[in-house]
Amino acid sequence: MGGVGKTQLAADYAHTAWKASSDAEGLDVLVWVTAGSRQAIMERYAQAGVELCRADPDDSEEAARTFLAWLTPKPGQRPCRWLVVLDDVADPTDLRGLWPPVSPHGSTLVTTRRRDAALTGEGRRLVKVGLFTMAEAVNYLTRSLAAHGRTEPSDQLTALATELGHLPLALAQAAAYLIDSGESAARYRDLLADEQATALADLAPDALPDEQATTLAATWSLSVARADTLRPAGLARPMLQLAALLDANGIPQDVLTGETARAHLTAHRIGTSPGITAEPAAVSHLDAVRALRVLDRLSLIDHRPDIPQQAVRVHQLIQRTTRDTLTHEQQSQYARTAADALLAAWPDIERDNALTQALHANTEALTRYAEEALHRPDAHEVLHRPGRSLGESGQVIAAINHFDHLVTTTRRYLGPDHPDTLAARHNLAHWRGEAGDAAGAVAALAELLEDRTRVLGSPDHPNILATRHTLARWRGEAGDAAGAVAAFAELLEDRTRVLGSPDHPDILATRHTLVRWRGEAGDATGAVAALAELLEDRTRVLGPDHLDTLATRHNLIFERGEAGDAVGAVAAFAELLEDRTRVLGPDHLDTLVTRHSLAWWRGEAGDAAGAVAALAELLEDRTRVLGPDHLDTLATRHSLAWWRGEAGGCGQCCGCARRAVGGQDTGAGPRPPRHPGDPPHFGPVAGGGGDGIVGKPTD
Template sequence: MDRLVFGSGSSPASTSNAVEAPVTGAVVQAGAIHGDVHVHGRQAGRLPFRFGVVPPVVDGYQLREVDLAAPVLVLSGMGGVGKTQLAAGIARDAWTSGGIDVLVWVTASSRQSIASDFAWCARQLTGLDDGDPERAAGHFLNWLGDTAANWLVVVDDLRAPGDLNGLWPPPSTSGRVVVTTRRRDAALAGPGRRRVDVEVFTAAESAAFLRARLTDHRGLAVGADRLAEVLGHLPLALAQATAYLVDRRITCDEYLTRFTERHRPLVALSPEPDSLPDQHRGTTAAVWGLSVELADRLQPTGLATPMLRFVSLLSPHAIPIDVFAAPALFAYLEAVVGRPVGAEEPRDALHCLHRLSLITCGPDDSGVRVHTLIQRVTRDEFASDDVGTLARVAADALVWACPRGQSNAPLPRPLRDNIDVLLSHVEETLSRPRFHHILVKKGNDLGYSGYPGAAHGFLARLHGAAARRFGVLHHDTLILGYLSAYWQAQGMRPADAAALLRSTADRLARVQGGTSPFALTARRDIAYHEGRAGHHRRAVALLEDVLPHIRAVFGERSTTALLTMSSLAFWLGEAGRTRAAMSIMRDYFDILEESLGTEHPDVLTARQNLGLLLSDTGDHTAAIALLTGVRDDQTRILGADHPDTLRTRHNLAVTLAHGGDPHGAAREFRALHLDEVRLHGPDHPDSRSVLREAVRWTWAANLASEW
């Protein structure tokens, strides 16, 4: 065997550095070499250098309204919004323009795949062949930091932020990094990094995309705008829908007909796996499966899926955050995971879904948004038993989130929208075996929002169903019949309305007793319509009789008792008993304001009634000031077109007239007439009544030339 001697000096104790043999290898250091030398090593790669496959441009590719100018760009968004296409566009432009010498495209399925791809690039660019992928990846990152060559590294579809720990390309004046991911974690932030949320197409981008995809099939484009809207302008869904309809020679409208058939899952409206367009790796329905699995692994584990199922029945646009604190939701989550659920866990689970771009949590937990197709795919996976359970959980949660103590105030718009969406999916489910209270909430809210006819129609339909299912004397049938009659009465002549409600109240009293809650409220409502009919003393007698019973059944400070006090005060005033009316109204107002605050609709109505009573006592100046304030507050809180606002404007005009200001009365009545005609048409009784007053006071103020 040939002898190798290493050392320094010439004595055995200090041997010389010498090699006495042929040498083969990458590196050798010797003072003297006796034999042949063969040095082999991997040479550094030549530039330009390109690694990985950049996805091709898709048919109908759209330049997006996204600011992509950043040295380290993180493109975040839900699956299917086109993050990879944006990154590919950056890569293609940089490479074809000659702006870079090195292009590396890595598909980040795992940390191991990132490290191994970086290691391969290191071997090609540095000539170093390290057997450990992590160390080899470090050689590549060092090379990026040292080179003067211009480079671009794209890390596509990053599954977890931790997969890039220690593998982020270094800051460089000659390099750029683009990362695409469904994640929104704080860990993606860092010095020099800019995260951009990629959203769905705009309406204009969707239209341009569909025009391009259907250029050779223009006859199929009928309904394209509606298709884009229904699919939520999601690029992936639009691409797969057009592939499906072109393969089957159906129009966009025909596709939508199939889409709206509830028995047909979304996966059945996608191309077959071997027919997916644009090299898609999965159908729209399958794209989010991995995201849900990853969200379920985050803390609190196992809650992401049931939370996503819960939100899939609600509005895609804005789910109030209070809904997620409902006891019914906690009970459902505990039943799913088989353990107690802490107070903070539902909100934490929402943020797990947010981090995976499956939902969007608004700033400061202002609400939750979710794409309509994610909801559709989630609902497609429901078992039949799940639908009934989740429907009731969602309905209970929405009812729980409704403002307490409100009577005739419309629901906040987000809650109303969520109730509408829920009922569009599961109204029939919530009607069996008993009618869920949310159905009553929906009907009454229609009326309180200024649509008594729609409220009557909705509740009458439920009443008919209850009568067929349970019989005419069943509790649900009686209550729905009363509520239907209540809203029907709002559009009737007062005497007819009183007669209708009297028959309803008699039926309730016969079956449930004269002091049952609904029988008492029906008697109170009869008094209102008697008063409208001009029978003021009769209204007062009815209310004085029913008020003690209402206080006993509902409570002294209950909303029902307070409304009855208000009504009694009003009709006392109309009957000429002003002092008694003022006494009751002040007591009522003090209790109401203390309980509900200054901006509650019931408090505003009480202020209006105080103003009218002040006017009746002759203090028109104080009454006008009070009514003007109420009008302005109602306009701000309820809206200019709300019935309460319109009523206050009418009363203000009347008070101005009685207070000796015909000019002000004429202006108020004329402006009110324009709004009544706009809202109800010129032949509506309110429009005609206001017109008569407008004409009267315009002539009285000698303002005819202005009208």
């Protein structure tokens, strides 16, 4: 059962084995996995695969398989002595295909609350971990109190151990309460017997035996009550209630200390009198951090501020007990507050991979606990954000899967014609196009446009205009550049009429994409003039470092190169690369696109060898960031083959590349991957307007 100390026993075993690593029976490799989900197991296996086997860090499944294969003993190789600890396995099916191999040199230690037959089998030994004996429980309490200069009568400690059911976690928290409060064991027993504790017993989690659950719930409740009396008073419980809806294995500190969380703490601070109308004092950032420290002191959470991406860990049973104390209305309200806090902490430009992974895990946990609340009265934008994050990081298949699931859930909770269901369909169609299925995107968006027009009525609704924008874009990508130009020209007239201000981001975005397709249709000179004018407007309205401004710079440079100024394009792209690296980071998709274009125009300017070197380096980075099968990675391979041929490295590459362009020898190299500077992070809500990709529909 939860709380008996399985993790501590496993940690002691692993620590002892590792300390003996210099001995003949010691370890060479120790891997600890917090196995709360299949994804968590896969990610830690993948990390081990990267660190031990030089596996690809961008293909977690393959890296995990590489690690498991590495554990298998090989003939003729020196035996590797290893221990893999799979801690707190929540579901036996999570281990399907992920059990470490049977080896005479290695061991696997699993801790779990589950008793499924699937966990046992040939070569596995089941060790049941029970409660403390009476002697162990009394000894634990005596030693814990003595370490802080406290003593209690043995009969009181014996009685307390009995009333706590000899459960190690309950004993630990009781000891912490006695030490921090200074109260006696007799007084603590009186509190356990209070009617309030009996009421909490009625809310005990189903997974625990009745008597032990009552005692455990009472212990946690009393610890929370004690925490609320410590400075800053009254914040521990609302903080724990928020944390109870997020990922048990790690919550970013900014999520629980940001403006949204602090507003929650201010509104729900314990001790605020309901009849007082005066506004309560706002909770500061420091107070929020101190509330976490208080919870940590009473062993209700583990707070590690040195790991800000996963600063707060909460035992799942504590989370469950806390959630069970909330009314349905409270849980719904707090779930949307937690969703707001996640969105506030989610950066527009994701440069910290650990933070991004933690935000994904917390959104997944919140959705698991409160999916219906996140769809009432409408679909919260946090449901869309992970899909956008996946797509913009190059994981387009994962983005497709995310939005496909979201279409299903919004349709189930809100109906097929709800604006949020239509928004999810919009995003799903877009990422299908980004995955290479432009024709499929066109078909899906054409159907969506009919449905949005029918449901929303007015052809001037922002979401109808956004769908027209995205549909026109993918028509162009499907090969109809002239049709895209005509559709964007008509859309520009309508958006200008509806929005009025020529500086509206959606109008600027429509101008941007219209110019792009005019260039694709062959009007490079006209595209240069229009982009130069647009760049001035976007710089004035959005600023020089805005992603849309940088996108326009990129396209302007590209079209100038197309118009004949290859040398100027090289110099301008080099300058843009510095700016994009500074603003977005070296691994952002747009930064990689700029590197591709810079390498291409170096070749066009006569430096084929320089283009080959730059593209070879880019191919390594794109493979690392995006994977070997991403369209941009394949495009880099294509361009590299072309310029190797131009540089004289292969008599076939140039011809192969030319034949890939329109099926004939065109005399011109392949263009870089997707059109540069046309990133997929636009939308009336998201802030760019370019492709109408929405977090949720506008009002």
